[in-house]
Amino acid sequence: MPERTDGRGRTLFSAALSCVLIPALLLLGSLVWDNRRYYLVSLLVIVLSLLPMLLRFERRKPQARELVVLAVLTALGVAGRAAFEFAPAFKPVAAIVIVAGAAFGCEAGFLVGAATAFLSNFFFGQGPWTPWQMFGFGLVGFLAGLLFSRRFAPKRLALCAFGGLVVFALYGPLLDTATVLMVSADITREAILAALATGVAFNAVHAGATVVFLALAGEPLLRKLDRVKVKYGLLEP
Amino acid sequence: MYKTPPRNDAFCALHSALSFAFYVVVLAVTMLVLHPAYLAISLCSAAAYLAALDTPRGLLRRLRWVLPLMVITVFFNAMFSHRGMTVLFYLRNGNAVTLESIVFGLLASVMLAATVLWFASLHIVLTSEKLMAVTGRLAPALSLLLSMALRFVPRISRQIKRTAQAQRALYPPAGLSDRLRFGVRVLSVTVSVALENAVVTADSMRSRGYGLPGRTAFRRERWGARERGFAALFVPLAAVVLAGLLAGRAAANFYPSLDFAAPDALGAASRAAFTLLCNLPLLLNRKEALTWRRLRSNI
Amino acid sequence: MASVAFEHLTFTYPLAETSALRDVSLTVREGEFLLLCGVSGCGKTTLLRHLKTALTPHGARQGRVLLDGEALDTWDERAQAQRIGFVLQQPEDQIVTDKVWHELAFGLENLGADERTIQLRVGEMASFFGIQTWFDRETDTLSGGQKQLLNLAAVMAMHPDVLVLDEPTGQLDPIAAAEFLRAVQRLNRELGVTVVLSEHRLEDALAMADRAAVLEDGRLVALGTPEEAARALLAQASPFFAAMPAPVRLWGALGAEGPCPLDVRAGRALLRRVHPAGRSPSVEPDPEGAPLLTLREVWFRYERSAPDVLRGLDLTVHTGEIFAIVGGNGSGKSTVLAVLSGLQRPYRGKVQRGSATVAALAQDPRAMFWRDTVRAELEDAARALHLSSPEADARIADAAESMALTALLERNPFDLSGGEQQRAALAKLLIRRPDVLLLDEPTKGMDAAFRASLGALLQALCARGTAVVLVSHDIAFCARFARRAALLFDGRLLAEGPARAFFAGNHFYTTAANRMARPWLPDAILCEEVIDACRSAQTGAGERSSPPR
Secondary structure (H helix, E strand, C coil): CCCCCCCHHHHHHHHHHHHHHHHHHHHHHHHHCHHHHHHHHHHHHHHHHHHHHHHHHHHHCCCHHHHHHHHHHHHHHHHHHHHCCCCCCCCCHHHHHHHHHHHHCHHHHHHHHHHHHHHHHHHHCCCCCHHHHHHHHHHHHHHHHHHCCCCCCCCHHHHHHHHHHHHHHHHHHHHHHHHHHHHCCCCCHHHHHHHHHHHHHHHHHHHHHHHHHHHHHHHHHHHHHHHHHHHHCCCCC | CCCCCCCCCCCCCCCHHHHHHHHHHHHHHHHHCCCHHHHHHHHHHHHHHHHHHCCHHHHHHHHHHHHHHHHHHHHHHHHHCCCCCCEEEECCCCCEEEHHHHHHHHHHHHHHHHHHHHHHHHHHHCCHHHHHHHHHHHCHHHHHHHHHHHHHHHHHHHHHHHHHHHHHHHCCCCCHHHHHHHHHHHHHHHHHHHHHHHHHHHHHHHHCCCCCCCCCCCCCCCCCHHHHHHHHHHHHHHHHHHHHHHCCCCCEECCCCCEECCCCHHHHHHHHHHHHHHCHHHHHHHHHHHHHHHHHHHC | CCCEEEEEEEEECCCCCCCCEEEEEEEECCCCEEEEECCCCCCHHHHHHCCCHHHCCCCEEEEEEEECCEEHHHCCHHHHHHHEEEECCCHHHHCCCCEHHHHHHHHHHHHCCCHHHHHHHHHHHHHHCCCHHHCCCEHHHCCHHHHHHHHHHHHHCCCCCEEEEECCCCCCCHHHHHHHHHHHHHHHHHHCCEEEEECCCHHHHHHHCCEEEEEECCEEEEEECHHHHHHHHHHCCCHHHHHCCHHHHHHHHCCCCCCCCCCHHHHHHHHHHHCCCCCCCCCCCCCCCCEEEEEEEEEECCCCCCCCCEEEEEEEEECCCEEEEECCCCCCHHHHHHHHHCCCCCCEEEEECCCCCEEEECCCHHHHCCCCCHHHHHHHHHHCCCCCHHHHHHHHHHHHHHCCCHHHCCCCHHHCCHHHHHHHHHHHHHCCCCCEEEEECCCCCCCHHHHHHHHHHHHHHHHCCCEEEEECCCHHHHHHHCCEEEEEECCEEEEEEEHHHHHHHCCCCCCHHHHHHCCCCCCCCCHHHHHHHHHHHHHCECCECCCCC
């Protein structure tokens, strides 16, 4: 059945659903799946953090121009990841997400990040990693929006430093930790450190790629986005 | 590239809500229950369905990179988890390697393999169109955003190629740094062109009434007799599985010593139900194949 | 069904010195097919966009727009979205979603239609347009013509009363364009939809329209049946008369007697009365220049397992000539250019490039820009050559002048019109002083005036020794400006030769003028030549009276 999409009912319903379901699952998890509780809890935290952003976007009823810009940036991230398929760590996704956040704010950054992760996995394979990647890239875009708000025109150096840092110290470790949570019962410091250690090389390349892309393309891209923003009044309130 | 589902797979043709519910239940049980019986059922069913959906060779191809992952998982658990009573030997740094942690690693690796294989078949069954149908129900704006982004991806890839061609005629790149700069220029031009084009897309949306209140979401699916039949099997089976889990019949404790719940009547029922549930897609296909054979022999 | 009307509409864009529309009054009657024409930038798009509040540009406005006799802005957005269907020029950019079926349903979803209604209307429109066979496809896999048909069908699924089309065939090849216009005509005739169509290629559209309206500098200068409009233009000696189809121009040049011929058949009837005589003034082919670039028995395919695109193709490009390659869609025209430019290598056969430098113009000139001003673009192109600064300045000045860009140097290339963007991209290439210039469909989406000025610019380049190879669907352009021409078919060039001999020898791949005058003047390929022959026949009537053939 087609549904009316304007109702607040849906939003309330989804909110209620998450409010009821998530504690219930948590309770269940600690009762039944004792040795999987870390995994379960972390998964729920991810879902819980994704939901409010997505709900806010739904409720706001985005305008056509806003949608097309977000869709273009997302598609660019997906196409960028596909263009560098041969080198999995060397991908421009984080750089594009950071530029999106810096140009259009926290919410846009978060959405572009999460949507890019979700959609690119249609090409690279969905898996248990999908929610973590969505959350990870979403967070990267959100932070970029938070830091490089319109008042401070982002300097190249700041962009690069932020990009390198956030990928190396946040996105990478987040996904490495997710792996540990998935395959191990007790989360010891050693185990996490070991996982992080094995991920260092990959994360370093990823962070390096992000820095390179931001250094070369960050400013020109931001300038282009600003121009289009002014010319067509895109994403302006 | 995403594959189009094989047209002769009956499960692929089902309503998106059912495929989605199926994978949610199967994946949740697989990823959260570390009981050997359930995991064995899950892994075997996942492999069987993937082989039917893709080809046995496709299954082998995936197993080739799953197996090393499994070995690493076992190794990782043995190295970093030192709980458990049955010490097999001591590492040079004085830490114990226990039977319990190795068994946990083994089960975790089976869980990993089953998950990967289920996701591989999910990738074929839940096409972008089906996922859009599911998200369209819950989050229409987001679903439209995803649909539009999917529309733009091949366009942007093509635009990148065209731009690279055009720019190469002007600035033939030589050397690595030159090449990087060239790549960035192509990216930046592509963004400009894509955004300019997107303005037309936005006009086209507004001119067709996007933004009016009361938008509906159209889906090309119907909830028919086949869906009702599948749901009539799926829901009770899932309930029995869940009852078994809730009653602790899938409990698995590793530390301090191994302790797996032994099957009683409810446990056995729950496992049987899980077996059936995991194989519902194959059973549905089997039934349809039989129907076809009967039809053909009647002609 | 509905009527729309403009009442004394005057409109000025912000910061613009002159008005884009000046006191336009025009009523489109119920069920009418109105053709809106005029040179690029005359205000066609601005006028059409006033027919929908959501698309109306910002600026200072006087006068009113009416739908069914009531001011447009009193109709709410929902009524406007449903009753007025809009199809824009770019087939690709109008498509919103990734699946054909979803695109068809998109407008109805926005209107909040229920599932049954959507199903029925989508099914109906898919059947009407013959879309049902590609209903399941992804929109990205469609051809340009299919995309534009999909856009039309997606609009029609909302059951509009008025259909507004803004140069909808500008990006299509002639065959797809004709098919698209036939679909529009069917909608008008069979469903009674009111149609307002703007076009610059008038050959097909003029014959379909009930009335034509001509805009010049934002003013309505002619309105009436195609014949009345043509007479009005003729009476005002309007420069736009030159953009009319060949039969109309011929009729005008011969004194506009009798009914105005709108197609080749009627044009021939007109000629039958006049009896043009004698040989057309055949121009001696210029002596050929030195060969610059030669392809010898070139075989090419994109992948090992793919079919051959070029099958033993021979081609020689000489200095100072314009070489035109015509041919159907998918015949491999663009592939020939890719091989000539060295972008693709043949797997058999020889490419002799010698020391000749080759430059290719992208089909979308925007792909060549990345700076903020045209001047910066040109400087960039010069910098890539590591020239001394006086030499670079000289080349920039020269390129800007030869492409008529001097006044546009400080503009952002993305803000230029399509024709200006193309000239800017060409100027960028000219900085390299290429020996051979490759152009892929250079006249796509351009009106008659732009085509004429582009042709003149290219001829000026050739006079300096540059060779131009162009592939095009635009027969009239090729016939007027090319020195040699060939048909690409089955991976080979057929009938390669001087342009006049080539076009005069063809039946379909030739100009409308040639098709009209063929029985009397088999060698005439330009409308002017036919007109000259007719005039000399009229003055010298009586001297010769032998019937042709």
